[in-house]
Amino acid sequence: MGRLVHAEDYTIGSTFDLGSHKVTAEEITAFGRTYDPQPYHLDEEAGRASAFGGLIASGWNTAAIWMRLYVTTLLPDAAAEGTVEGSPGVDEVRFLQPVRPGDVLTGTCEIAGVLPSLSAPDFRIVRNRGRLVNAAGDEVLTLILNARFRCRPKHA
Amino acid sequence: MGRLVHAEDYTIGSTFDLGSHKVTAEEITAFGRTYDPQPYHLDEEAGRASAFGGLIASGWNTAAIWMRLYVTTLLPDAAAEGTVEGSPGVDEVRFLQPVRPGDVLTGTCEIAGVLPSLSAPDFRIVRNRGRLVNAAGDEVLTLILNARFRCRPKHA
Numbered sequence A, B: 001m002g003r004l005v006h007a008e009d010y011t012i013g014s015t016f017d018l019g020s021h022k023v024t025a026e027e028i029t030a031f032g033r034t035y036d037p038q039p040y041h042l043d044e045e046a047g048r049a050s051a052f053g054g055l056i057a058s059g060w061n062t063a064a065i066w067m068r069l070y071v072t073t074l075l076p077d078a079a080a081e082g083t084v085e086g087s088p089g090v091d092e093v094r095f096l097q098p099v100r101p102g103d104v105l106t107g108t109c110e111i112a113g114v115l116p117s118l119s120a121p122d123f124r125i126v127r128n129r130g131r132l133v134n135a136a137g138d139e140v141l142t143l144i145l146n147a148r149f150r151c152r153p154k155h156a
Helices: A025-035 A044-048 A059-073 B025-035 B044-048 B059-073
Strands: A015-022 A087-095 A104-116 A123-133 A139-150 B015-022 B087-095 B104-116 B123-133 B139-150
Touching: A015 A059, A025 A059, A025 B059, A059 A087, A059 A104, A059 A123, A059 A139, A059 B025, A059 B059, A059 B087, A087 B059, A104 A139, B015 B059, B025 B059, B059 B087, B059 B104, B059 B123, B059 B139, B104 B139
Parallel strands: none
Antiparallel strands: A015 A104, A087 A139, A087 B087, A104 A123, A123 A139, B015 B104, B087 B139, B104 B123, B123 B139
């Protein structure tokens, strides 16, 4: 793929592969203990006693796994810039299937929209449709990440 | 507050205090290294060189801090139940102010809506409006967490 540097480099409908991540029981329970201590995120035995039938990852953990793939694959070259006035945020995070130890999750990022920034005319908001799919081909996560990119500098 | 056990115990407009959490540089960089390795989540020096003027927490880290307060304060008694068909997810996550080392974040949860579950008539979806406020009183995070609660059993 070409380098993604400025807002204009993001074309609606383009989809980018973000690579894969293998989830372990250790990752699931470490995240669960710190941020989402529900029984089925902490312990295999407790998971078996739940509707999930085993240990599963917190949805926030799964979303953060997508973020890591996105940041390490797509962002290194880009002019994504936050501001102290806040960030445009995340919409429609959906946890579609349980994520279990050993699952290999593969990420994609589709450019779903590009909007002008209301507060800064030299920026655009890129709506990234993120997806994680497991080895069986089932979608386990979808979300929309709104990111703020600087437009290409105008030369006089 | 009364115990929140079943879907009927959640009244639209009720707001619950979730307590507070003090953010440290160690937490910010640990989360950043694992899930959101952008420079301003990894290193104070790199943060100073950015628009944020210092180390700041990943938005995902901030959202996960709200989740921990929510789970540990409101969920212990409740019949929140996931299903293998997926969870109703999270909407409108907004990162309104940077979160910095030393910030003490205080959480609330407001019951913004209660909807029937389309797939399971003995459940309802509770729309929880989550907020985190810093010591200066500024909102740093808002989100809507959709959670699935079992209705009170009907007695014949």
